[in-house]
Amino acid sequence: MPIHVDIRINDTLINQIHIARVRGGTRLEDINDYIIIEGDKPSRSEDWYVDGVSYTHRYGDGAEACVLKGLEALGYKEMRASQEHPPQHFRDRSNGE
Numbered sequence: 510m511p512i513h514v515d516i517r518i519n520d521t522l523i524n525q526i527h528i529a530r531v532r533g534g535t536r537l538e539d540i541n542d543y544i545i546i547e548g549d550k551p552s553r554s555e556d557w558y559v560d561g562v563s564y565t566h567r568y569g570d571g572a573e574a575c576v577l578k579g580l581e582a583l584g585y586k587e588m589r590a591s592q593e594h595p596p597q598h599f600r601d602r603s604n605g606e
């Protein structure tokens with residue numbers, strides 16, 4: 510069953526994240542293969558493989574950890590907080606995106 514995450518500011522949808530397990534199991538110790546996609550949910554199963562980014566995740570670590578790993582696979586990373594600034598999240602665009 511895919512994981513779907515809506516990212517909203519107030520009621521305005523600004524992005525969607527979709528995650529599908531493509532190989533693995535549901536035992537806590539299973540290390541599974543996933544694909545993550547931003548934007549609209551793929552309408553065809555082959556679109557997951559064309560447009561998605563692959564990563565692995567331990568099933569027993571939970572859905573939230575799966576989402577975080579997926580965001581990292583997409584190029585998002587957490588900015589370390591200095592004493593003056595609260596934590597912020599940003600997308601690493603150093604590759605020219």
